[in-house]
Amino acid sequence: MNTFLQLLISALLVSSLYSLVAVGFTMYVGVINLANFSHGDTCVLGTFLMMPLFLYATKLGWISASTGLVILILIILLIFLTGLWGAAIYTILVKPLLAAPRLILLLATVAAGQVIREAIRVIYPNGSNPQVFPKLLPSGSLNLSGITLGYDSLTIIFLTIICILSLNFIIQKTKMGVAMRAVSQNADVAQMMGINIEQTIISVFVIGSALAGMAGILNGSYYGITKFNLGSNLGIKGFSAAVIGGLGDFKGAIVGGVLLGFIEVFAAAYIPNGSQYQDVFSFLAVIAFLIFRPSGILGEKIFEKV
Amino acid sequence: MLELTEIRVKYGKSVVIHDVSLSIQQGEIVSILGPNGSGKTTLVRSIVGLTPVVSGEIKFFNESIQKLKPHQIVAKGIVVVPEGRGIFPKMSIEENLKTGFMFIEKDKNVMNERIQEAYDRFPILGQRRNQLAGTLSGGEQTMLAVSRAMMRKPKLLLMDEPSLGLSPKLVQQTFGIIQELNQAGTSILLIEQNAVKALAICTRGYILQKGNVVLSGTREQLIADEKVHKAYFAMD
Ligand SMILES: Nc1ncnc2c1ncn2[C@@H]1O[C@H](COP(=O)(O)OP(=O)(O)OP(=O)(O)O)[C@@H](O)[C@H]1O
Numbered sequence A: 001m002n003t004f005l006q007l008l009i010s011a012l013l014v015s016s017l018y019s020l021v022a023v024g025f026t027m028y029v030g031v032i033n034l035a036n037f038s039h040g041d042t043c044v045l046g047t048f049l050m051m052p053l054f055l056y057a058t059k060l061g062w063i064s065a066s067t068g069l070v071i072l073i074l075i076i077l078l079i080f081l082t083g084l085w086g087a088a089i090y091t092i093l094v095k096p097l098l099a100a101p102r103l104i105l106l107l108a109t110v111a112a113g114q115v116i117r118e119a120i121r122v123i124y125p126n127g128s129n130p131q132v133f134p135k136l137l138p139s140g141s142l143n144l145s146g147i148t149l150g151y152d153s154l155t156i157i158f159l160t161i162i163c164i165l166s167l168n169f170i171i172q173k174t175k176m177g178v179a180m181r182a183v184s185q186n187a188d189v190a191q192m193m194g195i196n197i198e199q200t201i202i203s204v205f206v207i208g209s210a211l212a213g214m215a216g217i218l219n220g221s222y223y224g225i226t227k228f229n230l231g232s233n234l235g236i237k238g239f240s241a242a243v244i245g246g247l248g249d250f251k252g253a254i255v256g257g258v259l260l261g262f263i264e265v266f267a268a269a270y271i272p273n274g275s276q277y278q279d280v281f282s283f284l285a286v287i288a289f290l291i292f293r294p295s296g297i298l299g300e301k302i303f304e305k306v
Numbered sequence B: 001m002l003e004l005t006e007i008r009v010k011y012g013k014s015v016v017i018h019d020v021s022l023s024i025q026q027g028e029i030v031s032i033l034g035p036n037g038s039g040k041t042t043l044v045r046s047i048v049g050l051t052p053v054v055s056g057e058i059k060f061f062n063e064s065i066q067k068l069k070p071h072q073i074v075a076k077g078i079v080v081v082p083e084g085r086g087i088f089p090k091m092s093i094e095e096n097l098k099t100g101f102m103f104i105e106k107d108k109n110v111m112n113e114r115i116q117e118a119y120d121r122f123p124i125l126g127q128r129r130n131q132l133a134g135t136l137s138g139g140e141q142t143m144l145a146v147s148r149a150m151m152r153k154p155k156l157l158l159m160d161e162p163s164l165g166l167s168p169k170l171v172q173q174t175f176g177i178i179q180e181l182n183q184a185g186t187s188i189l190l191i192e193q194n195a196v197k198a199l200a201i202c203t204r205g206y207i208l209q210k211g212n213v214v215l216s217g218t219r220e221q222l223i224a225d226e227k228v229h230k231a232y233f234a235m236d
């Protein structure tokens, strides 16, 4: 029973990371019908932007003084920076290609991912090798009748929930969110209603990239490591979760991320040699969904193409 | 108030609007009649900036607007009831109404008043305000599209075949509303295939064929015209 509960916590942790990547991914699909294949690399970019920031803060002696607050500020700064990156990607890459067939834009995002990876590898000192990522999250753990609840896991789960709830609020209740949904349902009519489509698409890129940055640094601090090419795996997991949830479906992406996390953790634990094949299980799940339920697990989209 | 001067529109290489000129004065209902594929919807798209004109000029209140972005053009006081109604199917009825207001005007109180006016006019919309608009019938969607257009009390209303697919009773009702809006001060550009109905309420009209204006004139002139009579009234 205890092992089971322990696994449950691990699964929730992995699920959180996947969901966070997946909701960003699905937003791009929902609003401009684009699978952004640089999304996973943007996560990793977040970690490589965070490390120098952290190093600098340490040098200034800020980290030992009032660590929690400083780290919070660093995280906010990082979210801001990756958001800025999203705006840059929009301006440089997306805007000129918006009128082109989507496939071209999709390929451009693949290239953008490649550029991020290579740039890190070349520019970052010793960038080809794995880097130790600073422990941003509280260490230690809570012991509840034999189950260990790491403060880091709990923080990640908590922060993910906060991010997802805020995003849901933005999408459902704010003017920007209404604009995003309108554009996703009918871009021409959205413009006839006075929606500035360019501004709406930029905000999708800013929010999507900021979420990716957040996911990246949470992932990095949990595993204590980052590497220039980790994004491919993270991106594919986010993509898979988004597919399971139904591409473009916000709630579905969360459910997909949770499902994927559970499949991986429990397959690794209960199937002999499962940990070697955990990716196989998650991709089997994706394929099964593509065949049997292509509209996703919930099949109800708030972003939807008409 | 709206003046198109020799505008030309292309999709790729093919010209679909050939140097068309037309105008709407304040207070008018101007109808554009023409068969399928004659370029009626394209005209609307060009006026609001969704499809660029390659030459010619579009002026709204003497200001050239053809270089502006769609959201800037509609903010000047133009509202569209798009072809096929263009409601947002995955939004509630109330949210659809709000989209007709919130992106251009700010005052929440006015918005809520206008929503109430819409519900007073069409109680069915009020009863189902929280349901997804995609669940409405065709006629109800027209009510929603017209109500959404009225949220901003536009100076100029462009309506692209509002009566398409409606029952005779609803067509009657829709044309009644168009006249009512016009009497309340809105100028209307009415695109229709239902020429009999359109000619019954318009002040002037244009007949479009393959992207050319082949005939234009006052309501009386059009009704009296031999060709129009043959094409549209012969069966009556
Ligand atoms: N996006 C597009 N790309 C290429 N050609 C187009 C496009 N939209 C319309 N056309 C063509 O332009 C011409 C005019 O089309 P338009 O939709 O303006 O006609 P319409 O008068 O509104 O017709 P209907 O009565 O069927 O609505 C048609 O020949 C049509 O095939």
Ligand SMILES: [Mg+2]
Pocket: B040, B041, B042, B083, B160
């Ligand atoms: Mg048309």
